[in-house]
Amino acid sequence: MHAAVNRYASRGHKQARLIDRVDPVVYSNNSVAGPLAPEFIEEYIENGFVLIEGLFTDEEIHALQQETVRLRDDPETRLMQETITEPGNGEVRSVFMVHANNTLFRRLAADPRLAGIAQYILNDDVYIHQSRLNYKPGFRGKEFYWHADFETWHMEDGMPAMRALSISVTLTENLACNGPLMLIPGSHMEYAVCPGVTPDAHYKQSLKKQGYGIPDDLCLGNLVARHGIALATGKPGTVVIFDCNTMHGSGSNITPYPRSNVFYVYNAISNRLETPISGQPPRPEYIAGRKDIEIIPRRIPS
Amino acid sequence: MHAAVNRYASRGHKQARLIDRVDPVVYSNNSVAGPLAPEFIEEYIENGFVLIEGLFTDEEIHALQQETVRLRDDPETRLMQETITEPGNGEVRSVFMVHANNTLFRRLAADPRLAGIAQYILNDDVYIHQSRLNYKPGFRGKEFYWHADFETWHMEDGMPAMRALSISVTLTENLACNGPLMLIPGSHMEYAVCPGVTPDAHYKQSLKKQGYGIPDDLCLGNLVARHGIALATGKPGTVVIFDCNTMHGSGSNITPYPRSNVFYVYNAISNRLETPISGQPPRPEYIAGRKDIEIIPRRIPS
Numbered sequence: 001m002h003a004a005v006n007r008y009a010s011r012g013h014k015q016a017r018l019i020d021r022v023d024p025v026v027y028s029n030n031s032v033a034g035p036l037a038p039e040f041i042e043e044y045i046e047n048g049f050v051l052i053e054g055l056f057t058d059e060e061i062h063a064l065q066q067e068t069v070r071l072r073d074d075p076e077t078r079l080m081q082e083t084i085t086e087p088g089n090g091e092v093r094s095v096f097m098v099h100a101n102n103t104l105f106r107r108l109a110a111d112p113r114l115a116g117i118a119q120y121i122l123n124d125d126v127y128i129h130q131s132r133l134n135y136k137p138g139f140r141g142k143e144f145y146w147h148a149d150f151e152t153w154h155m156e157d158g159m160p161a162m163r164a165l166s167i168s169v170t171l172t173e174n175l176a177c178n179g180p181l182m183l184i185p186g187s188h189m190e191y192a193v194c195p196g197v198t199p200d201a202h203y204k205q206s207l208k209k210q211g212y213g214i215p216d217d218l219c220l221g222n223l224v225a226r227h228g229i230a231l232a233t234g235k236p237g238t239v240v241i242f243d244c245n246t247m248h249g250s251g252s253n254i255t256p257y258p259r260s261n262v263f264y265v266y267n268a269i270s271n272r273l274e275t276p277i278s279g280q281p282p283r284p285e286y287i288a289g290r291k292d293i294e295i296i297p298r299r300i301p302s
Numbered sequence: 303m304h305a306a307v308n309r310y311a312s313r314g315h316k317q318a319r320l321i322d323r324v325d326p327v328v329y330s331n332n333s334v335a336g337p338l339a340p341e342f343i344e345e346y347i348e349n350g351f352v353l354i355e356g357l358f359t360d361e362e363i364h365a366l367q368q369e370t371v372r373l374r375d376d377p378e379t380r381l382m383q384e385t386i387t388e389p390g391n392g393e394v395r396s397v398f399m400v401h402a403n404n405t406l407f408r409r410l411a412a413d414p415r416l417a418g419i420a421q422y423i424l425n426d427d428v429y430i431h432q433s434r435l436n437y438k439p440g441f442r443g444k445e446f447y448w449h450a451d452f453e454t455w456h457m458e459d460g461m462p463a464m465r466a467l468s469i470s471v472t473l474t475e476n477l478a479c480n481g482p483l484m485l486i487p488g489s490h491m492e493y494a495v496c497p498g499v500t501p502d503a504h505y506k507q508s509l510k511k512q513g514y515g516i517p518d519d520l521c522l523g524n525l526v527a528r529h530g531i532a533l534a535t536g537k538p539g540t541v542v543i544f545d546c547n548t549m550h551g552s553g554s555n556i557t558p559y560p561r562s563n564v565f566y567v568y569n570a571i572s573n574r575l576e577t578p579i580s581g582q583p584p585r586p587e588y589i590a591g592r593k594d595i596e597i598i599p600r601r602i603p604s
Contacts, residue, residue, distance in 0.1 A: 176479075220558060251554045252554040254551050
């Protein structure tokens with residue numbers, strides 16, 4: 001294990017600024033037929049994300065919803081280290097590592113309708129870098145400030161290149177009013193060098209409240225001035241695919257409508273984690289797969 | 303000064319629940335021609351609020367915007383007791399009593415295009431119960447939890463009846479993404495009895511962070527299940543008129559777009575404040591006009 005090449009230096013008292021991305025967005029040659037229609041691929045290249053409806057049947061989504069509620073209400077869930085609770089009231093906020101610990105969500109991670117998209121875009125075998133069920137409860141759902149995941153994965157996990165993506169399947173309706181995912185289209189082409197240094201065991205707080213790996217006001221203001229903000233609204237079962245460097249966040253949710261989803265981060269096997277750039281010990285396996293990774297077999301959707 | 307008739311008891315360990323409104327919504331007889339088109343009045347009666355565009359010219363709105371920025375950046379503003387700052391970073395969040403302390407906003411409060419609407423709906427002479435400039439700064443704009451103003455005005459200020467309304471003029475664009483005002487249409491017909499007791503000098507914290515006078519989850523869930531949620535989005539200069547008992551709130555604003563507006567609460571002169579129901583000393587004059595009130599002359603819009 002050697003240190004990741006630091007093409008995207010950040011923190012450590014670096015000046016906050018935007019630098020150009022040097023990695024491709026879609027790694028497959030576009031002459032190869034993939035699992036996504038060409039217009040979706042074009043949209044993904046242009047915006048750094050794409051929303052797709054109708055990939056799953058209503059029955060499939062219903063089964064995922066039921067399992068999500070069951071997990072939340074299982075008293076054992078609260079005791080797991082993979083479970084993050086809301087500061088203050090102790091409600092379950094996220095359950096990590098569902099791709100390994102839960103039968104249904106393990107099967108979904110390997111489903112060719114999702115994994116096939118990741119394999120195509122990354123043009124490699126893939127594994128799950130991180131997975132989680134997010135419960136954004138109604139009434140008191142907290143905001144999640146703007147960030148591009150890659151900055152943290154690079155600095156804190158030693159992910160070498162922008163050759164990873166997230167796929168989220170929404171499990172409740174995402175409305176404009178219940179704190180939907182907000183994305184800055186086109187932001188994936190610029191890397192926001194973030195201010196500050198990384199404190200030890202930062203992940204323990206950062207999963208509840210962020211302090212590092214967030215862009216400064218000027219960088220964020222510039223990105224939004226150039227590209228605007230898109231809301232990922234849609235009915236349950238909407239699939240959101242976004243690049244590891246797309247700037248995103250979400251506001252608070254004071255409505256009674258919860259906003260739940262399941263999240264998988266697919267990483268290319270050639271982009272496996274190296275020594276964290278920060279020089280600190282690696283984050284735990286349930287946040288960043290390093291040793292116990294499993295290559296997802298390539299399958300044709302049935 | 304005697305205690306307000308307590309038709310709408312709340313707090314003091316009362317059971318949280320929804321009770322029927324006993325007061326009218328529009329006090330004028332609808333055979334009388336008013337300053338608002340009949341369809342706006344019908345909408346107001348039905349929903350408890352109405353949005354109107356085009357009441358002011360672009361030049362008028364521009365002048366208000368300039369004055370808003372000037373006030374925020376004036377170092378003296380921060381020193382006034384009428385100024386509320388954001389917890390944490392000290393940014394100016396609201397400036398109260400602009401209807402008395404600022405020439406331009408004093409003129410706007412008495413403008414027949416706004417005051418005339420209040421005089422018609424309340425069918426009485428009116429005065430300003432409370433006014434404020436709200437700065438909802440970008441990046442770190444905090445949420446404001448659901449509440450119906452009347453509960454607090456009744457309990458903490460001794461306002462006898464639901465014969466008051468708010469008129470807000472937006473000074474920035476209100477988008478779905480920058481924490482716009484959310485309202486529950488139809489909620490003005492039910493009064494949410496709120497749990498808890500009122501601590502002394504509650505207003506000192508409640509202007510920064512609410513703790514009392516907020517509905518419980520069950521009441522709020524029922525209101526939203528029956529009526530849904532509306533977002534008050536629109537370009538700068540949009541006028542939002544809403545009843546004193548309409549349930550409203552707003553989520554956080556992490557976008558770079560600030561969301562500013564000026565707010566006037568018009569109260570009927572026949573509905574002047576009495577002794578607060580809570581039995582506590584009245585809130586200060588800049589939050590609830592009691593002694594230094596001034597009747598707004600009735601004028602025909604020019």
